[in-house]
Amino acid sequence: MALLKVLLLLGLGVSVNSAISLQKRVIGGHDCDDTDRHYHVRLEMTNGTQTTFCGGSLIHPMWILTAAACWKSETGWNNVAKLNVHPRTAKQTHFRAIDLNVVYTSENGKHEIMLLKLPRPVTGVPLVPLPDCSKRPKVGAIVQLAGEGATTTGPNNQRLPNDATATRLQCVNMEVAGSPQFVAIYGHVFSAAAPSKDVSRGDVGSAVVFNNMIYGVITPVVPEQAFQIRVFITDVCEYIGWIRTTIGLQ
Known part of the structure; x- marks a missing residue:
């Protein structure tokens, strides 16, 4: 609960849509192309x-x-x-x-x-190629996230356990929504978001790519319900x- 309060106080909250379908992928994405992300x-x-x-x-x-x-x-x-x-x-x-x-x-x-x-x-x-840190994605740029976590949510958008897996690797495009910042619980991060899209617990650690290079790593997922806050992404260029x-x- 304390962690959630910290994230919401950062001003990164987005409203929850209770009408969102329970059948969403990465959540809200699509099957990754078979020719991509072999890494x-x-x-x-x-x-x-x-x-x-x-x-x-x-x-x-x-x-x-x-x-x-x-x-x-x-x-x-x-x-x-x-x-x-x-x-x-x-x-x-x-x-x-x-x-x-x-x-x-x-x-x-x-x-x-x-x-x-x-x-x-x-x-x-x-x-996966390491990033060109002279060309980092700016706010508004489209980055691609992926993972094998659950593609659905439970009642009230409750996240499923991270032993629930997708049948195929899922990809989702999101817009960079926050400039790089330091958050004590994570380190150096930026954020991304898109309507009716989110990540699952099993997606943690997966790559966030831009121009086919890895610029981010998906951080541990909070809160318990999906679609409440933006996705926090560890900023690879800072490391x-x-x-x-x-x-x-x-």
Whole structure:
């Protein structure tokens, strides 16, 4: 509840439409083209009785970019990266032991961005290009979000658990609605919105692209009901130096 109050006080709220159909995708999107987003990664966290999942993006043959929330460090949890999940006709590749997770931290604590190192290099999977930070999307620009989270909501637009998956990777276009800012609970973010469109819990960590490059990572989803606030997106350009240093790029 405190988190929701913080977000609403930022002035990023939008009105809820109680008449919105329950049959909406990413929510409100469409099936991603089979030729796009082959770099999308499904991150599954399981303890044998419970499984949750996130999205991620392959940015280097050994590194995945995602949200910090997409990792379970508690005893008994296993973190698995699954590649080639889109299109569904591809042969999936599973990495059951992610070797290293690196979360960006500062004096203000953990930010919602994380790099995961795979135990060996990936071959045959395209990488999503890192952004050209001299050409960042401005307010009003159209960015594309995607994910495998639930494509529907429950009564009163209640979000479904993040173990509810879409049958295909979903894409949705949204308009950049807020300039980059620092939010203590997330780090450096911008926001995006579109009428009757939102993201689901399982979409967290997935890429936000502009001009076919990754400029953002979907942050953890709040509040409990969809369509209440804009989507918060971790601003990759604010972390590009840390990313390039961590994965070994000059």
